[in-house]
Amino acid sequence: MKRVIIVGVGFGGLRAARILSGKGFDVLLIDRNNYHLFQPLLYQVATAALEQESIVYPIREVIRYWKGVRFRLAGVHGIDLEQRRVFMATGTVEYDYLILAAGSITNFFGIDTIKRYGYDLKHLSDAVVLRSQILGAFERAVQESDVSERAALLTFVIVGGGPTGVEFAGALSELVRYVLSKDYPELRMKDVRIILVEASGSLLLTFPGKLQDYTLTRLQQMGIEVKLRTAVRGAEPGRVLLGEGTSIPSYTLFWAAGVRAASLADALSVKKVRGNRIVVKPDLTIDDHPEVFVVGDMAYLEQGGIPLPMTAPVAMQQGEYAGRAILRREQGYSAKPFRYFDRGSMAAIGRGLAVANIMNLNFSGLAAWIIWLVLHLFFLIGFRNRAVVLLNWAYDYFLFKKQIRIILQEKKGDSNNFPE
Numbered sequence: 001m002k003r004v005i006i007v008g009v010g011f012g013g014l015r016a017a018r019i020l021s022g023k024g025f026d027v028l029l030i031d032r033n034n035y036h037l038f039q040p041l042l043y044q045v046a047t048a049a050l051e052q053e054s055i056v057y058p059i060r061e062v063i064r065y066w067k068g069v070r071f072r073l074a075g076v077h078g079i080d081l082e083q084r085r086v087f088m089a090t091g092t093v094e095y096d097y098l099i100l101a102a103g104s105i106t107n108f109f110g111i112d113t114i115k116r117y118g119y120d121l122k123h124l125s126d127a128v129v130l131r132s133q134i135l136g137a138f139e140r141a142v143q144e145s146d147v148s149e150r151a152a153l154l155t156f157v158i159v160g161g162g163p164t165g166v167e168f169a170g171a172l173s174e175l176v177r178y179v180l181s182k183d184y185p186e187l188r189m190k191d192v193r194i195i196l197v198e199a200s201g202s203l204l205l206t207f208p209g210k211l212q213d214y215t216l217t218r219l220q221q222m223g224i225e226v227k228l229r230t231a232v233r234g235a236e237p238g239r240v241l242l243g244e245g246t247s248i249p250s251y252t253l254f255w256a257a258g259v260r261a262a263s264l265a266d267a268l269s270v271k272k273v274r275g276n277r278i279v280v281k282p283d284l285t286i287d288d289h290p291e292v293f294v295v296g297d298m299a300y301l302e303q304g305g306i307p308l309p310m311t312a313p314v315a316m317q318q319g320e321y322a323g324r325a326i327l328r329r330e331q332g333y334s335a336k337p338f339r340y341f342d343r344g345s346m347a348a349i350g351r352g353l354a355v356a357n358i359m360n361l362n363f364s365g366l367a368a369w370i371i372w373l374v375l376h377l378f379f380l381i382g383f384r385n386r387a388v389v390l391l392n393w394a395y396d397y398f399l400f401k402k403q404i405r406i407i408l409q410e411k412k413g414d415s416n417n418f419p420e
């Protein structure tokens, strides 16, 4: 029986495993986490709208009925492409086919101070840490007598005007306006500043211009300060440093300005491009290794001269393709080149507000928000998760409440040290 090893149980890896299950392969899934994480809703955990458990699903439950699929909880730290071996902390395993689907990590573009003092959203724990930071800042602001320190505690800087930055800014503004304003009567909510900083000239760069303008206007109406054409060059405790030589006093810097391929890519001597992404051939394999597929955020492939984006739909379609390509190969056929079918993109801005470009049709406002809501529920794994998320959203929508206002875990090590 041929063995297929899949590294990563994210969007790409899971799709590949499902295609291969019950087809006579020994499929070994390896991940350093024992759950599948729905990253698009991480920002809602960070803004107290959802509990962390509702956006993850135990992997052993997912694969319970997938014949021939096994799981190993382990970090992969190396691969011998010649000997076809995968090295984990717990041992070594051999493969006939390998699917690399280890995703991506935050790209701080070498700015160490941002990595040190800033916050990012990639892992489940990041969302809990960021939520704790936001709520912690309010708790400290209540006790701070120095006006400028209090202002810095109540200033939240978000870097990156892509979907993650936009969604987070909108959700944070609503948390402040509808919930924290009641929790902290001693504070004046007009002292709270949410600043969205973007280096380019517009938000949501990959969306049609009309939707970009709509997003900008709506965020500004929600009281969010949007600074376009502004770069962030570093951070200090209590201060965000801007490229133009100025700075913003703030203890909370959320970095949503970029991702790069997972560190596992560093361990491979294969062709890579910007962001450490592995260059793949049109059939998603790498040079000289037709048995090795790379899918999702780790892979770099252009279509029509444009690199495919690092998004969940690309990862899912590539995972399915890799699974099917292996099946065809075993039947003696080759696979047609991979083609990404782009159904569109969307971003939520706030209550009943979103933008969506679906099959080249633009939607904004409530219609886009309903599309966003339905699709996110659809792609979440597990009935319980869908039910809990829907219940939380309804609770939030009708009662203006975000119940998960729990300070649990502050950033370890050199955090955004609050004033002593």
Ligand SMILES: Cc1cc2nc3c(=O)[nH]c(=O)nc-3n(C[C@H](O)[C@H](O)[C@H](O)COP(=O)(O)OP(=O)(O)OC[C@H]3O[C@@H](n4cnc5c(N)ncnc54)[C@H](O)[C@@H]3O)c2cc1C
Pocket (backbone or CB within 6 Å): 007, 008, 009, 010, 011, 012, 013, 030, 031, 032, 033, 035, 036, 037, 039, 040, 041, 042, 043, 074, 075, 076, 077, 101, 102, 103, 104, 121, 122, 163, 164, 262, 263, 264, 295, 296, 297, 298, 310, 311, 312, 313, 315
């Ligand atoms: C905050 C945030 C919001 C996002 N919002 C959206 C959105 O709205 N729409 C959208 O389309 N996309 C969104 N994305 C992007 C989307 O989540 C990714 O493109 C997608 O998850 C990529 O899928 P993947 O299978 O390549 O990797 P992932 O889903 O990231 O899965 C990778 C898996 O590999 C595991 N892994 C990594 N390294 C190792 C190792 N060395 N050993 C073992 N296991 C390892 C990880 O634990 C993880 O389970 C968002 C991402 C983030 C971070």
